[in-house]
Amino acid sequence: MRRYKIVRDAAVYLLPLIIYGCMATNTSSTGFNIVPLSQEIEIGKQLSQQIDKKFPIYSDREVRLYVSYLGNRLVKAYGGHTLFDYHFRVLDDEEINAFNIPGGYIYLHRGMIARVDNEAELAAVLSHEIGHALARHSTQLMSTQLGLSFVLSMILGPETSQWEKMAADLFAGVGILAYTRSMEREADRLAILIMHQAGYDPRAALTLMDKMLALKKREPHALEKLFSSHPTTSERIKNARDDISRLTLRRGLFLNTSRFDQIKKIVETDPYPKNKNSFKR
Numbered sequence: 001m002r003r004y005k006i007v008r009d010a011a012v013y014l015l016p017l018i019i020y021g022c023m024a025t026n027t028s029s030t031g032f033n034i035v036p037l038s039q040e041i042e043i044g045k046q047l048s049q050q051i052d053k054k055f056p057i058y059s060d061r062e063v064r065l066y067v068s069y070l071g072n073r074l075v076k077a078y079g080g081h082t083l084f085d086y087h088f089r090v091l092d093d094e095e096i097n098a099f100n101i102p103g104g105y106i107y108l109h110r111g112m113i114a115r116v117d118n119e120a121e122l123a124a125v126l127s128h129e130i131g132h133a134l135a136r137h138s139t140q141l142m143s144t145q146l147g148l149s150f151v152l153s154m155i156l157g158p159e160t161s162q163w164e165k166m167a168a169d170l171f172a173g174v175g176i177l178a179y180t181r182s183m184e185r186e187a188d189r190l191a192i193l194i195m196h197q198a199g200y201d202p203r204a205a206l207t208l209m210d211k212m213l214a215l216k217k218r219e220p221h222a223l224e225k226l227f228s229s230h231p232t233t234s235e236r237i238k239n240a241r242d243d244i245s246r247l248t249l250r251r252g253l254f255l256n257t258s259r260f261d262q263i264k265k266i267v268e269t270d271p272y273p274k275n276k277n278s279f280k281r
Contacts (some may be wrong), residue, residue, distance in 0.1 A: 035102075035139035041084050043139075044103020048087065051107065058090040058110050060270070066263045067108055070119070071126050077198035078190075080134045088126070096215075100129040102138045113267045115215075119260035120204030123195050127205075131190030137183045188236055192243045201253040202244050209237045 035043070058064060071088035075081050086104040094111035101107075106129045116122045132138065179187070188205075195202045213234075 032143050033136055033140045034143045035136075037084070037136075040136065040139050041103040044101050044105045047101045048089075048103075048105045051101070051105075052089075056092040058092040060266055063110070063113070063263055063266055064090050066259065067113075067126075070123065071106060071130070074123060074127055074194050074198050075130055078130075078134075078194045080130060080194075083134065086130070086133070096212075098125050098129055100132050100138065102136075102142075104133050106130065106133065110267050110270075113264060115211075116208065116264075117211075118204065118256035120195065120200040120255040121208040121211075122260065123198065123200045124191055124202075124205040124208045127191035127194040127198075128187050130194055131187035132179065132183065134190060135183070135186050137179055137187070140183070141179070184236065185239060188240055189243050192240060192247070196247055196250065196253070199250070199253060201249075201255050202247065204255055205240055206237060206244070209240065213237070 067090050068088045072081070072086060075086050080086075084104045086106065089105070089107050090113075091107055091109050093109045094114070095109045096111045096115050097109045098112055099107050106126065108126065112125055113122065116125065191205060192202045195205065
């Protein structure tokens with residue numbers, strides 16, 4: 001009883017500081033984050049198991065290995081592998097989408113592979129999600145959006161199961177987590193740097209954004225989920241151009257590989273699409 005009173009009294013004094021921290025930084029790249037890194041990794045592991053049960057993983061091993069190779073190459077080029085291990089998975093779904101959950105778990109819909117035109121554009125998609133993971137944006141949102149009850153429960157020392165329930169509640173709509181504008185801005189900025197460091201032409205990020213914007217005008221429903229979580233706007237395109245202009249572009253940057261062309265052909269000619277609402281190019 002005495003221990004609880006001490007913790008409760010401490011909470012009373014700490015809450016104003018915690019609340020101020022949330023208010024001052026909830027749109028900042030250094031936003032308030034109360035989730036320990038070890039707990040984020042465990043949350044991601046548990047959530048990924050739920051996703052894998054709910055959504056079919058693409059069965060083609062060659063495609064899965066390629067995406068994992070590409071993703072990890074991008075992470076290592078930027079040095080982000082020191083934060084946690086990354087896991088790249090391909091969902092058997094023709095939606096044009098990609099998303100990430102805590103702990104370095106990144107999901108790519110096979111519909112996105114079918115829509116990009118070269119490996120550099122696919123690298124731009126993965127690099128954006130890697131950027132969110134590097135900045136730990138998902139657990140920043142957990143820390144701020146779950147409110148005072150979340151902060152109090154953390155102070156009182158929640159069990160692992162409580163963390164997982166909180167995460168599951170926040171990520172109930174997998175793939176439609178609404179990041180703040182500053183978080184999207186930071187993920188875009190990091191994507192440019194990651195691509196460039198890995199040897200890809202970062203200007204492919206611009207062609208991808210322009211393409212998605214044009215596609216949204218032609219087929220608004222095709223990009224409904226993507227734009228709810230990764231809104232491609234004229235402001236983001238302008239910011240990306242500015243970021244690229246500040247780089248001294250390395251020599252030998254490339255856009256495509258024959259390996260990507262092979263993988264895309266596999267995806268496009270898959271005779272057994274799980275999603276019947278397929279699109280035509």
